[in-house]
Amino acid sequence: MRDKQSGEPILNLRESILGPEQRARAINELGTREFDLLVIGGGVTGAGVALDAASRGLSVALVEKRDWAAGTSSRSGKLFHGGLRYLEQFNFGLVREALHERGLMLEKLCPHLVQPIQFIYPLKHRVWERWYMGAGLFLYDTMGGAGAVPRHKHLSKKRILQMAPGLTSEGMIGGISFYDAQVDDSRHTMELVRTAAAFGAVAAPALQVIGLTHDHVGKVDGAIVQDLESKKEMRIRAHHVVNATGVWTDEIQNFAGGRADFTVQASKGVHILVPRDRIDSTISIFVRAEDSVLFVRTWGNHWLIGTTDTAWNNELDHPAATSTDIEYLLRNVNRVLNVKLTEADIDGVYAGLRPLIKGEEGATSDLSREHAVQTPVPGFTTIAGGKYTTYRVMAEDAVNESIKQLNLSGIAIGAPHSDTAHIPLIGARGFDQAAQEIRSQANTLGLSAVTVDRLLRRYGSMVSDLIVLMRSRPGIGKTNHRWCRVFAGGGRVCGHP
Ligand SMILES: Cc1cc2nc3c(=O)[nH]c(=O)nc-3n(C[C@H](O)[C@H](O)[C@H](O)COP(=O)(O)OP(=O)(O)OC[C@H]3O[C@@H](n4cnc5c(N)ncnc54)[C@H](O)[C@@H]3O)c2cc1C
Structure with a gap:
C-alpha cells in the first residue's frame, strides 16, 4: 500500500519490531516456509539486500549469527562520504556514486540518522596545497556533493584558529572547510532491518549458517542454521541464497562448493x-x-x-x-x-x-573499495566489498542478479525494479512534524534540549511513541546515565552527570 500524497509505500510498523517474541515467531516461520531469497549476514549489506528484495515483493529470510551490525557495520568511521581519498586515486565513478547516496540519505531516506558534518583541513603550503585541495573540493562539490550540504570554503589562519584554538598555529597558513555526513552506523543498520521486516522480511539474529543445502542437480536450495541461544539446528528452504557476510564471505563460499573469482581481504x-x-x-x-x-x-x-x-x-x-x-x-x-x-x-x-x-599484491589501502557480485554456483550469489555509503547500490545489484538467476532456473519472479531510493527508513517519514511535537512538549516532559535532540536523532518520528510512554510513566524521561572512564593503566572512575 502507498501513501496517496507522496506515493511512498506505507510500512507495517507492527511487523518491524525486533523483540524476543518476534524472534521466536520468525524462527518458527524460517523453519516452515520456503522463501524466494535467503540472505546471510545482518550487516548493512545484508539488511540492504533484504529491504530491496522485500520491497520488490519477494519473500525474504534474513539471518545473522550475532546481532544486527555486530560485524564491520558497527565499527566503521560512521561517515556517509564520497571519499576525498578516492578522488586522489582518480576513482571518480565511486566518488560520484557515493555522493549521490550521501544526498539521498540526508534529504530523504534517513535524515534523522544522518547529519551534515563540517571539517576543516589546515594547510601548510600557501600555493600548491591550497590549489590542490581547493581543486579537489571544487570537484567534490560539483560531483553532487553540494546541494545536500554547503560548499567548501577557503579560510584564513585567523578564522581557523578561532574555530579550532586547539590546532597548532606553527606552520599553518590557513585552511579549507568542507562538509560530509555522519551516521550512527549500527542504529542505521538496525532500522534497515526493521524497515525490511515492515515489508514482510522474516529476520532473526543469533542464527548462524553452518552449512548450505543442495538439490539433486547441485543447486543451492537453502541453509542449515544453528540457533545460538537454544543450540538447536534447523533447515531454511529458499529458491536462492545471497551471501552478504563481509569478511566472512569465504567461510560461506566453502559451504557452497564453488567460489567467486575474487577473494575478500x-x-x-x-x-x-x-x-x-x-x-x-x-x-x-x-x-x-x-x-x-x-x-x-x-x-x-x-x-x-x-x-x-x-x-x-x-x-x-x-x-x-x-x-x-x-x-x-x-x-x-x-x-x-x-x-x-x-x-x-x-x-x-x-x-x-x-x-x-582482493586485487594485485600491495597495501590494503590500494585495494578496491568497489563491490563485486557473482553467482559461482547455481542458487548462490555472493556480494562483497564496497563501502557503508554505497550499501543501497550494492543491495540493488545483488537483488538484480538474484532475480536473473531465479528466472534462469525457471522460477518466474515478476519483480519490479528496485525502489529503495524512494523508501524512507522507519523514523524518517513525519520527522519534522515529530520534532516540532517533542520540542513543544519538552518543558512539560522535563526534557533538556540536548536530550530532545538525542532522542530525535535516535528515534526520528518514532519519538511520538516515546512521548506517549513518557506521559503514561513520567519517570521514564529522566536521564540516569552512569559513566565510567577506564584508564590505560587499568584504573577506573565512574559517576553520574
Ligand atoms: C575502520 C573502518 C572504517 C570505515 N569507515 C567507513 C566510513 O566512514 N564510510 C563508509 O562508507 N564505509 C566505511 N567503512 C566500510 C564499511 O564499514 C563496510 O564496508 C561495511 O560496514 C560492510 O558491511 P557488510 O554488511 O558487508 O559486512 P558486516 O557488517 O561485517 O556484516 C556481515 C555480517 O555477516 C554475519 N555473518 C558472518 N558469518 C555468518 C554466518 N555463518 N551466519 C550468519 N551470519 C554471519 C556477521 O556476523 C556480520 O554481522 C569502514 C570500515 C572500517 C573497518
Missing part, C-alpha cells in the same frame, strides 16, 4: 575516543596522516579519531588494536594539535575489518 581499521575537553575545537578536523588521512570528529561526549589501514589475517570475530595502531593515531593527530594527546587521554578503542575485494 580483511583490512583492519582502528578508532580511538578521547573526551571532548581534550581538543579545543568547535569543528571537526581532517588530518593528512603518514600514508592516509585521519578524521577527528565529535561523537557524543567524545572525539572519534581514526583510522588505520592494515591487513588482518587473524581471527575474524575479534579484531584487536595493537600498541602500534594507537601510536600511529596519536602521532598523526598530534601533528596538528598544540596540546598533545597521550594514551592516558584515551577513553575507548575499537577495531573493525573492511571487506576489501
Whole structure:
C-alpha cells in the first residue's frame, strides 16, 4: 500500500519490531516456509539486500549469527562520504556514486540518522596545497556533493584558529572547510532491518549458517542454521541464497562448493575516543596522516579519531588494536594539535575489518573499495566489498542478479525494479512534524534540549511513541546515565552527570 500524497509505500510498523517474541515467531516461520531469497549476514549489506528484495515483493529470510551490525557495520568511521581519498586515486565513478547516496540519505531516506558534518583541513603550503585541495573540493562539490550540504570554503589562519584554538598555529597558513555526513552506523543498520521486516522480511539474529543445502542437480536450495541461544539446528528452504557476510564471505563460499573469482581481504581499521575537553575545537578536523588521512570528529561526549589501514589475517570475530595502531593515531593527530594527546587521554578503542575485494599484491589501502557480485554456483550469489555509503547500490545489484538467476532456473519472479531510493527508513517519514511535537512538549516532559535532540536523532518520528510512554510513566524521561572512564593503566572512575 502507498501513501496517496507522496506515493511512498506505507510500512507495517507492527511487523518491524525486533523483540524476543518476534524472534521466536520468525524462527518458527524460517523453519516452515520456503522463501524466494535467503540472505546471510545482518550487516548493512545484508539488511540492504533484504529491504530491496522485500520491497520488490519477494519473500525474504534474513539471518545473522550475532546481532544486527555486530560485524564491520558497527565499527566503521560512521561517515556517509564520497571519499576525498578516492578522488586522489582518480576513482571518480565511486566518488560520484557515493555522493549521490550521501544526498539521498540526508534529504530523504534517513535524515534523522544522518547529519551534515563540517571539517576543516589546515594547510601548510600557501600555493600548491591550497590549489590542490581547493581543486579537489571544487570537484567534490560539483560531483553532487553540494546541494545536500554547503560548499567548501577557503579560510584564513585567523578564522581557523578561532574555530579550532586547539590546532597548532606553527606552520599553518590557513585552511579549507568542507562538509560530509555522519551516521550512527549500527542504529542505521538496525532500522534497515526493521524497515525490511515492515515489508514482510522474516529476520532473526543469533542464527548462524553452518552449512548450505543442495538439490539433486547441485543447486543451492537453502541453509542449515544453528540457533545460538537454544543450540538447536534447523533447515531454511529458499529458491536462492545471497551471501552478504563481509569478511566472512569465504567461510560461506566453502559451504557452497564453488567460489567467486575474487577473494575478500580483511583490512583492519582502528578508532580511538578521547573526551571532548581534550581538543579545543568547535569543528571537526581532517588530518593528512603518514600514508592516509585521519578524521577527528565529535561523537557524543567524545572525539572519534581514526583510522588505520592494515591487513588482518587473524581471527575474524575479534579484531584487536595493537600498541602500534594507537601510536600511529596519536602521532598523526598530534601533528596538528598544540596540546598533545597521550594514551592516558584515551577513553575507548575499537577495531573493525573492511571487506576489501582482493586485487594485485600491495597495501590494503590500494585495494578496491568497489563491490563485486557473482553467482559461482547455481542458487548462490555472493556480494562483497564496497563501502557503508554505497550499501543501497550494492543491495540493488545483488537483488538484480538474484532475480536473473531465479528466472534462469525457471522460477518466474515478476519483480519490479528496485525502489529503495524512494523508501524512507522507519523514523524518517513525519520527522519534522515529530520534532516540532517533542520540542513543544519538552518543558512539560522535563526534557533538556540536548536530550530532545538525542532522542530525535535516535528515534526520528518514532519519538511520538516515546512521548506517549513518557506521559503514561513520567519517570521514564529522566536521564540516569552512569559513566565510567577506564584508564590505560587499568584504573577506573565512574559517576553520574
Ligand atoms: C575502520 C573502518 C572504517 C570505515 N569507515 C567507513 C566510513 O566512514 N564510510 C563508509 O562508507 N564505509 C566505511 N567503512 C566500510 C564499511 O564499514 C563496510 O564496508 C561495511 O560496514 C560492510 O558491511 P557488510 O554488511 O558487508 O559486512 P558486516 O557488517 O561485517 O556484516 C556481515 C555480517 O555477516 C554475519 N555473518 C558472518 N558469518 C555468518 C554466518 N555463518 N551466519 C550468519 N551470519 C554471519 C556477521 O556476523 C556480520 O554481522 C569502514 C570500515 C572500517 C573497518
